[in-house]
Amino acid sequence: MPDTLLFAMEATLNGLTAGVMYALVALGFVLIFKASGIFNFAQGVMALFAALTLVGFQSGQIPFSHLINAMFGTRLHHFGWNMPTLLAIPATVAVMILLAILVERFILKHLINQEPIILFMATIGLAYFLEGVGDIMWGAEVKALDVGLPKGMSDTVDELTFNWFGYGFFIDRLELWAAGIAAILVASLTIFSQYTKQGRALRAVADDHQAALSVGISLRFIWVLTWSIAGIVALVAGIMWGSKSGVQFSLSLIALKALPVLILGGFTSIPGAIVGGLIIGVGEKLFDFFMQPIVGGATENWFAYMLALVFLLFRPQGLFGEKIIERV
Amino acid sequence: MLYREAGDYKTSYVADSQTFPIKFDRYGYYFILGFAFLVMPLIINDYWANAIVVPFLIYTIAALGLNILIGYCGQLSLGTGGFMAVGAYASYKLMTGFPDFNIIFVIITAGLITAAVGVLFGLPSLRIKGFYLAVATLAAQFFLIWLFTRTGWFYNYSPTGMISAPTRTVLGYPVTGPRASAVSMYLICLCFLVACAWLARNLTRGTMGRQWMAIRDMDIAAEIIGVNPLMAKLSAFAVSSFFVGIAGALLFTVYLGAAEAGEAFGIDKSFLVLFMVIIGGLGSIFGAFAGAFFLIVGPVLLKLLLVDSLGWPTDLAAHLEIMIVGALILVFLILEPHGIAALWRTIKQKLRLWPFPY
Numbered sequence: 001m002p003d004t005l006l007f008a009m010e011a012t013l014n015g016l017t018a019g020v021m022y023a024l025v026a027l028g029f030v031l032i033f034k035a036s037g038i039f040n041f042a043q044g045v046m047a048l049f050a051a052l053t054l055v056g057f058q059s060g061q062i063p064f065s066h067l068i069n070a071m072f073g074t075r076l077h078h079f080g081w082n083m084p085t086l087l088a089i090p091a092t093v094a095v096m097i098l099l100a101i102l103v104e105r106f107i108l109k110h111l112i113n114q115e116p117i118i119l120f121m122a123t124i125g126l127a128y129f130l131e132g133v134g135d136i137m138w139g140a141e142v143k144a145l146d147v148g149l150p151k152g153m154s155d156t157v158d159e160l161t162f163n164w165f166g167y168g169f170f171i172d173r174l175e176l177w178a179a180g181i182a183a184i185l186v187a188s189l190t191i192f193s194q195y196t197k198q199g200r201a202l203r204a205v206a207d208d209h210q211a212a213l214s215v216g217i218s219l220r221f222i223w224v225l226t227w228s229i230a231g232i233v234a235l236v237a238g239i240m241w242g243s244k245s246g247v248q249f250s251l252s253l254i255a256l257k258a259l260p261v262l263i264l265g266g267f268t269s270i271p272g273a274i275v276g277g278l279i280i281g282v283g284e285k286l287f288d289f290f291m292q293p294i295v296g297g298a299t300e301n302w303f304a305y306m307l308a309l310v311f312l313l314f315r316p317q318g319l320f321g322e323k324i325i326e327r328v
Numbered sequence: 329m330l331y332r333e334a335g336d337y338k339t340s341y342v343a344d345s346q347t348f349p350i351k352f353d354r355y356g357y358y359f360i361l362g363f364a365f366l367v368m369p370l371i372i373n374d375y376w377a378n379a380i381v382v383p384f385l386i387y388t389i390a391a392l393g394l395n396i397l398i399g400y401c402g403q404l405s406l407g408t409g410g411f412m413a414v415g416a417y418a419s420y421k422l423m424t425g426f427p428d429f430n431i432i433f434v435i436i437t438a439g440l441i442t443a444a445v446g447v448l449f450g451l452p453s454l455r456i457k458g459f460y461l462a463v464a465t466l467a468a469q470f471f472l473i474w475l476f477t478r479t480g481w482f483y484n485y486s487p488t489g490m491i492s493a494p495t496r497t498v499l500g501y502p503v504t505g506p507r508a509s510a511v512s513m514y515l516i517c518l519c520f521l522v523a524c525a526w527l528a529r530n531l532t533r534g535t536m537g538r539q540w541m542a543i544r545d546m547d548i549a550a551e552i553i554g555v556n557p558l559m560a561k562l563s564a565f566a567v568s569s570f571f572v573g574i575a576g577a578l579l580f581t582v583y584l585g586a587a588e589a590g591e592a593f594g595i596d597k598s599f600l601v602l603f604m605v606i607i608g609g610l611g612s613i614f615g616a617f618a619g620a621f622f623l624i625v626g627p628v629l630l631k632l633l634l635v636d637s638l639g640w641p642t643d644l645a646a647h648l649e650i651m652i653v654g655a656l657i658l659v660f661l662i663l664e665p666h667g668i669a670a671l672w673r674t675i676k677q678k679l680r681l682w683p684f685p686y
Contacts, residue, residue, distance in 0.1 A: 039459050066641075066644055067644065070638075070640040070641060070644055106658075107658060107662070110662040111661065111662060114661075114665065116458065116459075117404060117458070118661055118665050120404075120459065120462075121602075121606055121657065121661060122657070122658055122661045122662075124599065124602075124603075124657065125654045125655070125656075125657030125658040125661065126654065126658060127654065128599075128650050128651070128653055128654030128657065129650075129651055129654030129655050129658065130654070131650055131651075131654070132647050132648065132649070132650035132651025132652070132653075132654060133651055135647035135650070136644065136647045136648065136651065140643060140647065256466065256595070259462075259463045259466060260463060262463075263460060263463050267459075298474060298478070299474070301470050301473075301474050302467060302470035302471040302474050305463065305464075305466050305467030305470055305471070306467050306471060308463055308464070308467065309452055309463075309464045309467045312452060312455070312456045312460055312463075312464060313452060313455055313456075316455060316456050316460065326548055327548075
């Protein structure tokens with residue numbers, strides 16, 4: 001087999017695994033958009049915040065120590081113990097649920113019946129607020145996150161492909177794990193929304209707010225529920241991205257990367273988010289692979305958006321989105 | 329008592345449709361204009377010019393531009409930083425390519441070039457809207473910045489990848505480059521701002537502005553009553569990008585002097601200008617001024633308070649600033665979705681009735 005083809009295949013595989021990571025973020029967007037019609041720009045920052053909190057719990061940091069030190073001249077920094085990962089993850093989940101309750105109580109409740117664009121801007125405000133809170137609470141330096149997931153090159157894939165093609169593919173083990181975890185996440189979300197009472201209520205709200213209210217579903221509870229689930233999805237995404245490249249500010253920028261994924265998949269479709277993520281991941285890697293000699297590298301910065309832009313011109317509602325019907 | 333129309337008789341249609349129908353407003357406006365042109369140049373110093381006044385003037389122009397697009401025409405754009413970069417790089421290429429070309433025309437031409445680029449990226453708005461359009465404009469933001477950092481021609485193949493503004497003069501006074509004084513920097517930005525604000529005000533209350541607002545309120549209905557969506561949307565993109573391009577050109581040539589696309593015109597600039605428009609008030613010229621003032625002066629005051637008087641570390645103050653900006657946006661959206669401009673309108677309404685409210 002010619003080398004270029006092999007390299008292209010490797011790039012495709014890497015793109016697929018990278019796409020899973022994008023899809024993880026996009027999933028959180030879709031959940032909130034379906035249930036409340038809010039385009040949650042803060043999803044990426046929520047992932048950052050969750051990862052920061054997890055690292056903070058693990059290493060026993062004192063929250064707001066920086067601020068307390070500045071205000072009272074103390075020298076606090078750590079509690080002096082390390083929390084085991086199995087305890088730190090539920091604690092972080094609890095924080096994310098608390099966050100969901102606070103968001104519902106202080107923001108969403110007051111913005112009922114506002115235009116979608118106002119809600120969108122409110123989530124941008126929330127993103128900035130959370131970013132500031134996360135930095136003040138846990139400090140802004142780059143932190144390593146280790147929850148015990150394997151890292152480095154996958155030897156199995158390497159050997160297998162070497163036996164097949166005479167060339168070992170480089171695939172990160174972490175990304176294989178991410179793919180597995182994403183699959184479990186999607187499966188459990190599907191089961192939750194299809195077979196549990198709350199899940200059905202969630203779908204009812206997504207379908208029609210007023211009709212759901214009229215049969216006695218509490219909208220506020222459903223919103224807290226959705227934001228909690230989105231928070232947990234954000235935590236998973238935060239763990240994956242954090243283990244891969246450290247917990248730092250750039251983590252929140254993956255939210256921007258999730259936008260074209262959503263556009264491709266459609267805002268309202270969970271399978272769409274996955275397929276969109278894979279298309280963006282593969283497209284980005286292959287485009288960079290083939291275009292690098294011609295236009296230079298770093299096309300990953302904009303390719304996804306351009307792809308989404310071109311795609312939108314032909315299919316404004318995305319691959320799996322509901323058809324947009326407008327009336328005067 | 330002073331603030332009312334009673335007794336201020338208008339005898340012509342022109343007088344009746346003026347921007348400031350109330351005498352108090354009109355004199356206030358003349359007073360501010362006179363103060364800005366005659367008194368400020370005498371009292372301004374380097375610190376105030378660099379920290380507050382010049383960035384305020386420049387960002388107000390950008391906010392005016394974005395307000396036309398979002399507030400008047402309803403097309404959400406997150407590509408402001410990219411369009412500012414177009415203005416900056418266009419002015420750089422014009423300044424280095426045609427050294428004899430007057431800087432004022434350079435900046436205006438840079439604005440026109442940005443308008444053309446804006447129309448190009450505005451084309452998708454004919455087919456997509458809302459969040460989808462926001463993502464499409466993100467494509468502009470990232471693609472343009474990538475183009476400027478990757479293509480040597482745009483920065484004249486300088487080894488650092490930076491562009492720096494050579495010295496240019498207006499009436500013999502240097503306004504760009506290291507020899508420019510605070511007063512001349514201030515005055516050129518002020519002239520551009522006044523011209524832009526005048527243009528924006530008159531465009532938005534004319535036929536064009538009404539078409540934009542019709543499109544914003546409901547585009548299908550607007551089309552049915554005879555507004556051409558192609559012309560309305562593209563003209564909004566053109567005018568908006570023209571202003572944003574002028575702001576970018578001024579930011580680079582007059583204020584920064586040297587810039588690198590990714591750093592000076594990143595996505596954070598797009599959000600900064602968007603926040604100015606939201607906090608100031610969508611669909612209001614005064615809102616652009618108020619929002620820019622708020623977001624330029626606020627951080628400076630916060631830094632003065634926290635770092636200089638309380639002695640807190642600067643990074644903590646920076647994080648607190650982000651947090652406060654975010655919280656302010658939330659508070660404004662919840663309490664007053666139409667921004668400072670709406671607060672101002674309420675105050676004016678109250679003032680009219682004072683001291684005898686019904």
